[in-house]
Amino acid sequence: xxxxxxxxxxxxxxxxxxxxxxxxxxxxxxxxxxxxxxxxxxxxxxxxxxxxxxxxxxxxxxxxxxxxxxxxxxxxxxxxxxxxxxxxxxxxxxxxxxxxxxxxxxxxxxxxxxxxxxxxxxxxx
Numbered sequence: 001x002x003x004x005x006x007x008x009x010x011x012x013x014x015x016x017x018x019x020x021x022x023x024x025x026x027x028x029x030x031x032x033x034x035x036x037x038x039x040x041x042x043x044x045x046x047x048x049x050x051x052x053x054x055x056x057x058x059x060x061x062x063x064x065x066x067x068x069x070x071x072x073x074x075x076x077x078x079x080x081x082x083x084x085x086x087x088x089x090x091x092x093x094x095x096x097x098x099x100x101x102x103x104x105x106x107x108x109x110x111x112x113x114x115x116x117x118x119x120x121x122x123x124x125x
Contacts (some may be wrong), residue, residue, distance in 0.1 A: 008033050070113035078105075078112060 012030045081090035090112075 005033055009037065070117065071109045074109045074112040074116065078109060
């Protein structure tokens with residue numbers, strides 16, 4: 001930010017915090033600078049949030065450290081829940097699309113195995 005903008009914003013801040021200074025047409029330029037600065041900050045913040053969300057989505061798509069044994073155990077539990085076994089301890093959410101979850105089965109099993117590992121870690125602590 002240039003010195004001129006900084007000086008204008010400093011004056012605007014002084015104006016905002018002072019109770020005895022009347023608003024005049026001369027203040028319109030300072031208010032416009034302030035509005036522009038807020039809009040630019042909002043845009044940078046939104047861009048930053050989008051980049052963080054994209055990074056999070058990317059990292060969640062990366063393969064995890066779930067072993068094939070964990071996936072097999074998760075598959076058995078998933079099959080029990082899909083078959084209606086209430087003792088499996090799972091609730092399968094409805095999905096939109098072709099009515100099948102088989103296309104996402106690998107991701108579901110990895111998620112389930114990770115959740116089981118987290119549950120086991122929590123029980124130990």
